Amino acid sequence: MAILGLLREGPMHGYELKQRLVDLGFWRISFGSVYPALRRLERARFIEVSPGSGRRKEYRITAEGKEHFQQILEDEASEVENTSAFRVRLAFFKYMNPETRIDFLERRKTVLRERIASARTSLRRTADRVDRYTQSLMEHGVRSAEADVAWLDELIASERTQDGAPGAEKI
Amino acid sequence: MAILGLLREGPMHGYELKQRLVDLGFWRISFGSVYPALRRLERARFIEVSPGSGRRKEYRITAEGKEHFQQILEDEASEVENTSAFRVRLAFFKYMNPETRIDFLERRKTVLRERIASARTSLRRTADRVDRYTQSLMEHGVRSAEADVAWLDELIASERTQDGAPGAEKI
DNA sequence: CATCGTTATATCGGGTCGATATAGCGATGT
DNA sequence: ACATCGCTATATCGACCCGATATAACGATG
Numbered sequence: 001m002a003i004l005g006l007l008r009e010g011p012m013h014g015y016e017l018k019q020r021l022v023d024l025g026f027w028r029i030s031f032g033s034v035y036p037a038l039r040r041l042e043r044a045r046f047i048e049v050s051p052g053s054g055r056r057k058e059y060r061i062t063a064e065g066k067e068h069f070q071q072i073l074e075d076e077a078s079e080v081e082n083t084s085a086f087r088v089r090l091a092f093f094k095y096m097n098p099e100t101r102i103d104f105l106e107r108r109k110t111v112l113r114e115r116i117a118s119a120r121t122s123l124r125r126t127a128d129r130v131d132r133y134t135q136s137l138m139e140h141g142v143r144s145a146e147a148d149v150a151w152l153d154e155l156i157a158s159e160r161t162q163d164g165a166p167g168a169e170k171i
Numbered sequence: 172m173a174i175l176g177l178l179r180e181g182p183m184h185g186y187e188l189k190q191r192l193v194d195l196g197f198w199r200i201s202f203g204s205v206y207p208a209l210r211r212l213e214r215a216r217f218i219e220v221s222p223g224s225g226r227r228k229e230y231r232i233t234a235e236g237k238e239h240f241q242q243i244l245e246d247e248a249s250e251v252e253n254t255s256a257f258r259v260r261l262a263f264f265k266y267m268n269p270e271t272r273i274d275f276l277e278r279r280k281t282v283l284r285e286r287i288a289s290a291r292t293s294l295r296r297t298a299d300r301v302d303r304y305t306q307s308l309m310e311h312g313v314r315s316a317e318a319d320v321a322w323l324d325e326l327i328a329s330e331r332t333q334d335g336a337p338g339a340e341k342i
Numbered sequence: 343c344a345t346c347g348t349t350a351t352a353t354c355g356g357g358t359c360g361a362t363a364t365a366g367c368g369a370t371g372t
Numbered sequence: 373a374c375a376t377c378g379c380t381a382t383a384t385c386g387a388c389c390c391g392a393t394a395t396a397a398c399g400a401t402g
Contacts, residue, residue: 014352016350022293023293023309024305025309027286028252028391029390030392031350031391032390032391033388034351035352035353036388054350054397054398055349055350056350057350057351090304090305090307090308126194133261133262134195138196140319147314147315155307185383186381187381199359199360200358201358201359201360202359203360203361203384204359205382206382207357207384211357225366225380225381
C-alpha cells in the first residue's frame with residue numbers, strides 16, 4: 001500500500017522507494033520486503049516496470065493500481081490496531097475521503113485508550129511483583145501512548161476546523 | 172529470549188506467557204509465534220514440558236536454558252537498533268551485568284539520536300514537497316524519539332546513582 | 343587507475359502475523 | 373436441567389517480513 005501511495009506521486013526505482021519509506025518512519029524496512037513486494041504488485045498489474053538510467057528499473061503505478069490503492073485506503077474496516085498500517089494510511093491521508101478521516105483518527109484513539117487502560121491495570125496488578133526496570137518500561141509505554149493520543153487530538157481538531165493546518169498547534 | 176526470561180520467574184503455560192508478553196508491551200504478539208517458539212525451545216532443550224491442570228502444558232526452563240538466556244542477554248553486540256529486542260533486554264535488565272547496562276542504554280541512545288538527526292534532515296529536505304499529514308507524521312516521529320531519549324537519560328542517571336530507583340525521577 | 347563507499351537489484355532461510363480450527367470451562371438465563 | 377456465550381487454551385497454515393548475503397556498476401579521492 002505504501003509503495004502504491006508513493007508511486008502515485010510519480011515514478012520511482014526500488015532503492016528510492018525504500019529511502020522514502022524510511023523517511024516515513026519505517027526505519028527498518030528491508031530490501032527483502034521491497035523487491036518481492038514490487039514483483040507481487042507487478043504480477044497483479046498494479047504497477048509497471050520500464051528500464052531507467054543505468055541498471056535502474058523505473059516503477060510506475062497503473063490505473064488499476066490507483067483504483068486498488070483507493071479501495072484499500074477507503075476501506076471502512078481499515079486496520080487501526082496495527083501501528084504501521086495506521087501510519088501508512090495517515091501518510092496518504094490527502095487521498096482519503098475527508099468524511100472518513102476523523103472517524104479513522106477516532107478509532108485509532110479508541111485503540112490507544114484501551115491499551116492505556118489495560119496497561120494501567122496490569123501495572124497495578126503486578127506493581128509489587130515486577131522489578132523497577134520492567135515497571136519503568138511499562139510506565140514509559142503508557143506515557144508514549146498518552147502522547148500519541150494528544151497528537152491524535154491535535155490532528156482531529158485541525159481536521160474539524162476544515163482549514164486544517166496541523167503543525168499550527170505545534171509545540 | 173522473552174519466553175526464557177519469563178520462565179526464569181517460574182513455570183507457566185503458553186497462554187499465560189502470551190499475556191505476560193502483552194503486559195511487557197508486545198500488544199500484538201501472536202499464538203502463531205508463541206507456540207512454534209515453545210516447540211523450538213523444547214527441541215533445543217532450553218525448556219521442558221509437563222502436563223498441567225486440564226489441558227494445559229506447563230513449561231519450565233532448564234539449566235541449559237538459563238545459561239543460553241544469560242549468554243544472549245550479556246552478548247556485547249546485543250541488538251540495540253531493533254525496538255523489540257531492546258525492550259526485551261530492558262525487561263530482564265536485573266539479570267544483566269551492571270557494568271554493561273549503562274553501555275547498553277548509551278548505545279540505544281546513539282541509535283535514536285541518529286534517527287532524530289536523519290529524520291530532521293529529511294524533514295528539511297522535503298518540507299515543501301510533502302503534504303501536512305506526512306509532515307505531522309514525521310514531526311511526531313521526532314518528538315517520540317526525543318521522549319525516548321529523555322527516558323533513557325532518566326534510566327542512565329538512576330543507574331549511575333547505584334541505588335537506582337527509576338520512577339523516583341518520574342514526572 | 344586502484345580502491346572505497348554508495349547506489350542498486352536480487353534471493354534465501356528462518357521466523358512472525360492473522361486467520362482459523364478445535365474444545366473444555368464457567369457463568370448467566372430460562 | 374441444559375442451552376448458549378464468552379473466555380481459556382493449544383495448534384496449524386499460508387502469506388509475508390526481516391537480516392544476511394551476493395553481485396555489480398558508479399563516483400570520488402588520492
